[in-house]
Amino acid sequence: MPSHKYPSAPTPEQLGLVAPRQPGARRSGAELPKMKKFRFELLAAWIAETFKPCKVADVGGGKGMLSYLLDQDGFESTVIDPVSQPLPAKYRDPATGRLSKMPAGAVVRRIDRPYTPELGARYDLLVALHAHGVNQQIFDTVRQQGNSCVLLPCCVVGEPSAPPPGQNWFDWLAGYGRGLGLDVRYLHLNFSGQNVGAYVRAGRRSTSA
Numbered sequence: 001m002p003s004h005k006y007p008s009a010p011t012p013e014q015l016g017l018v019a020p021r022q023p024g025a026r027r028s029g030a031e032l033p034k035m036k037k038f039r040f041e042l043l044a045a046w047i048a049e050t051f052k053p054c055k056v057a058d059v060g061g062g063k064g065m066l067s068y069l070l071d072q073d074g075f076e077s078t079v080i081d082p083v084s085q086p087l088p089a090k091y092r093d094p095a096t097g098r099l100s101k102m103p104a105g106a107v108v109r110r111i112d113r114p115y116t117p118e119l120g121a122r123y124d125l126l127v128a129l130h131a132h133g134v135n136q137q138i139f140d141t142v143r144q145q146g147n148s149c150v151l152l153p154c155c156v157v158g159e160p161s162a163p164p165p166g167q168n169w170f171d172w173l174a175g176y177g178r179g180l181g182l183d184v185r186y187l188h189l190n191f192s193g194q195n196v197g198a199y200v201r202a203g204r205r206s207t208s209a
């Protein structure tokens, strides 16, 4: 089983997504990274700006917060995760910025099974936020099915193969996708933690301008 012992993912600066900061310059205001708990809101907003409403698989989606927010934005999102979990009791409403109670009876679609490429073929867009053991399979699916994906990989746990010791998992995974012939691009979101991602925008219904 591959271990966690790999160098950290590259920074947004190293990926060329933001201009390098001047030495000694401090971040302030909107430049300060938001806490990890905002990652669902930030990713849902990025997806809504980047893709048209479509059928989404929220692979390794845990409690389903990302799916809940995507459904609010007109997507049809389904969590695929072998561990069945209820939605959180509270969340930050992206419209108001306020901490809100999850409405009584709120649910998301779930398939409580491990991800497989056969499941992935049902969706236009495959999203994996810090999901375990699914990233290479998602690139494999995208190559076979021509759908789109957004991956923010955290660690190598459960993946079928792994980089050699000392090599960066994020770069290795992006290289794996490119080796399949995919047009892998980068994104970053302003939350603390592993906040860089790789995405492929393919020719099915999810593609936007």
Ligand SMILES: C[S@@+](CC[C@H](N)C(=O)[O-])C[C@H]1O[C@@H](n2cnc3c(N)ncnc32)[C@H](O)[C@@H]1O
Binding pocket: 059, 060, 061, 062, 063, 080, 081, 082, 083, 113, 114, 115, 128, 129, 130, 131, 132, 133, 134, 158
């Ligand atoms: C670190 S958690 C991330 C959960 C959520 N996406 C988040 O950002 O909070 C990793 C998730 O991957 C799920 N997972 C593990 N193996 C999986 C598999 N084979 N297929 C789909 N999900 C899997 C786990 O059950 C867990 O919910």
